[in-house]
Amino acid sequence: MDFETKVQFLHGVGPKIAQRLKKLGVETVHDLLFYFPRRYEDYTVVSKINKLPNTIGEYKTIKVKIINITNRRTSRRRFTVTEAVVADETGSIKIVWFNQPYLTKMLKPGFELILNGKVTFDSFSRQLQMESPNRATKPKIVPIYPETAGIHSYYIAKLESRIENLASKIQEYIPAEIIRENNLLSIQAAISTVHQPENSASLEKAKERMAFDELFLFSLQKQLTKRDIQIHKAPAMQIDEKFLQNFVKKLPFKLTDAQRKSAWQIILDLKGQENLKFKIQNLKLRNSYDKNTTKPMNRLLNGDVGSGKTVVAAIAAAVVVKNGFRVALMAPTEILANQHFSTLSEILEPDKISVGLITGHKKDRCDADVVVGTHALISGKTKIDNIALVIIDEQHRFGVSQRARLLTPYESTNLAKVQNYESNDNETMKQSNNDFFRPHFLSMTATPIPRTMSLVVFADLDVSVIDEMPAGRKKIITKVVAAENRQKSYDFIRGEIKKGHQAFVICPIIAEGDEIQNAKIKDQNYGMDLFEEDRKSVTKEYEKLSKEIFPDLKIARLHGKMPATPRKGGRGLASGGKSKQEIMEAFRNGKYDILVSTSVVEVGVDIPNATVMMIEDAERFGLAQLHQFRGRVGRSHKQSYCLLFSSSGSENVKKRLSYMESVSSGFKLAEKDLELRGPGQLYGYQQSGFWEFKFASISDRIMIEKATEAAKEIADGGIEKYPKLKEKVGETAKHLE
Known part of the structure; x- marks a missing residue:
């Protein structure tokens, strides 16, 4: 048996179970060895039942005796619920298992066992309970693996024990000096321990090595990417200071200091620091003229909600267009693309800078100076020449390959070749096959990013931060509202609407039964959700608000299953068959008083007249996401409010x-959210090419600094000296694609 052996050939597996393991990404013995536990349960630390009321939401271990155990069938969902009452010398607690009726034959009254599970409160029976706890017969540290249908954690642990001897054959890939300097375990010892920990001390040491590896490899891949980008050339923009001064003076608002600083950092990137002369010769260019080359800008503009990132992007776009080039801005949704189109048109067109819009349903002025669009910009059907600046809004919502496609096509086909001058201008100009333009790149995000996370996730980017609000904005008053004050909240919303204002109501799901859509929401209690009747959904709240609470007001609903744009001759199912675009435009124009929506309005929606954000089931969202929702109001001088239920x-x-x-x-x-979430998915960046850390915590500043410094040393010194490490980094790069 070796690393490439298929798991189906392991004892007791076979083709059928192998197919189930494949769903977990486990096809070979190597995959199995690197399939890590998602958490651990320490059965050596036992809690007394009378102490559990103070630990709701936490995983605890109890040593108990079974008092009684029964099965019952649910009529609504048609599955079996196994309920048991267990006790220790201090009290009793209810235990619930789902679709495991065989447990009544295995576990009899009087049996003693150790249980570990999440402590919850059953609102129906008004008592504490544990749902689907794991069982053991003796105290130990138990690895808990991600599961799939027909494959339980304990079965995976059994398979891991059968291949434990292979851990010693894993080849070390981190240089010895880095292991020594950071006092790390060998990779062989770390892998063996994470699967079969002897004690908590050895487990922590193994997890430290695995966390270092994740941060180090991720950071190194980013550092190498940054160096690859710096090899390319981009056109260095000439800065017309008088034009810029007049442009800023004509803005309908005063820039904040943070906006000015960020805009200047971007302008310096576009201007460049290098002095290599070149001549642009390309018939597609509007002019033929001499300029300087520079390395391509590769910058992240990170701003708080409503801090004014778009106007900073507009300043950069104006500089580029003034130099005879064009700009492309890609947004993740049609709602956001339409909003950017509207905002940029308002800012740029007074200076005779044209703005076009390209989405899956609309092409308007593809020859404009600034082209705004969705992923339709990279569909292959759209060809945009002479692009020198690419802006991507909320880039984590696009895949790595999508982001690359917006940059790559213009390097060699749509932008001019570069011809370098020698020191003696009379010599024949020598052309290099590699001297093609790469556009400058600006990424924007409205998700405030903690510094420690920025060091890891955006190690390949320079970062500009807008951390202050425009003048005149008032602090949004936020209140957690008790259930008994719900009617007062409705009265308050009515009062705001009487003033001519508007309100949002956010729900976590579209309709009842949408558990799958809601599965990624944090703090969700899956077992209790099976019995809840009052989960807040857009469909249900829309009906309630429009018929019972505000029958005299104009209410619309919005969710991700609605068509993005109007369908030709088609009929929708919600809000009179209207599309998301039509609903948002109507709400922006004041045709609706209240918009009931899912998280589709989380980013970028700008409704200056909206003053109330009401969020149902707020516990189902992280702090960062709640802040994004809150940022949909308070976008004018009007006092705004956020009500959390x-x-x-x-x-x-x-x-x-x-x-x-x-x-x-x-x-x-963001810092608090990071602290509360701990290790795991990167703050909403787990999709579209961003890595999900299994061991590393992006709040561990010391570990991050050690790993990033080690990665920088390797990148600066050259990775070619370390072939095993280079191979491993290549695997990391593939994971990010």
Whole structure:
């Protein structure tokens, strides 16, 4: 048996189970060896039942005796619920398992066992319970693996034990000096321990090595990418200071200091620091003229919600167009693309800079100076010449290959070749096959990013930060509202609408039964959701608000299943068959008083007249996402409000939501969100090519600094000296594609 052996040939597996393992990404013995636990349960630390009320939402271990155990069938969902009452010398607790009726034959009254599970509160029976806890017969540290249908964690642990001897054959890929300097375990010892920990101390040491590896490899890949970009050339823009001064003076608002600083950093990138002369010769260019080359800008513009990133992007676009080039801006949704088109048109067209729009349903002025669009910009059907600046909004919502396609086509086909001058201008100009333009690149995000996370995730980018609000904006008043004050909240919303204002109501799901859509929302109690009747959905709340609470007001609904744009001759199912674009435009124009929506309005939606954001089931969202919702209001001089409703009785949830009341800075909330979430998915960047860390915590500043410094040393010194490491980094790069 070796690393490439198919798992189906392991004892007791076979083709059928192998197909199930394939769903987990496990096809070979190597895959199995690197299939890590998602968490651990320490059965050596036992809690007494009378201490559990203070630990709701936490995983705890109890040593108990079974008092009684029964099965029952549910009529609504048609599955079996196994319920048991267990006790220790301090009290009793209810245990619930789903679709495991055989347990009544295995576990009899009087049996003693150790259980580990999440402590919850059953609002129906008004008592504590554990749902689907794991069982053991003796105290130990138990690895818990991600599961799939027919493959349980304990079965994966059994398979891991059968191949444990192969861990010693894994080849080390991190240079010995880095292992020594950082006091790390060998990769062989670390892999062996994470699957079969002897004690908590050895497990922590193994997890430290695995966390270092994740951060180091990710950072190194980013550092190498940054160096690859710097090899290319981009046109260096000439800066007309008088034009810029007049452009800024004509803006309908005053720039903040943070906006000015960020804009200047971008302008310096576009201007460049190098002095290699070149001549542009390309019939597609409007002019033929001499300029300087520079390395391509590769910058992230990170701003808080409503801080004014778009106007900074507009300044950069104006500089590029003034130099005779064009700009492409790609947004993740048609709603956001339409909004950017509208905003940029308002800012740029007074200076005779044209703005076009390209989406899957619309092509308007493809020859414009600034072209705004969705992924339709890279569909292959659209050809845009002479692009010197690419702007991507919320780039984490696009895949790595999508982002690359917006940059790559213009390097050799649509931008001019570069011809370098020698020191003696009379010599024949020598042309290099590699001397093609690469556009400057600006990424924008409205998600405030903690510094430690920025060091890792955006190591390949320079970062500009807008951390202050435009003048005249008032702090949004945020309140966690108790259930008994719901009617007062409705009365308050009515009062705001009487003033001529508008309101949002956010729900976590579209309709009842949408558990799958809601599965990624944090703090979700899956077992209790099976019995809840009052989960807040767009469909249900829309009906309730429009018929019972506000029958005299104009209410619309919006969700991700609606068509993005009007269908030709088609009929929709919601809001009179209207599309998302039509609903948003109508709401922006004041045709609706209240918009009931899912998280589709999370980013970028700008409705200056909206003053109330009401969020149902707020515990189902992270702080960063709640802050994004809150940022949909308060976008004018009007006082705005954010009302948070939660049905959770958890003290942890109450504490977390209280931060929203006291903290208005997105960056401070981001740090708190990072602290609360700990290791795991990168703050909403887990999709589209961003890595999901299994061991590393992006709040571990010391570990991040060690790993990034080690990665920088390798990148600066050249990775070619370390073939095993180079191979491993290549695997990391493929993972990000």
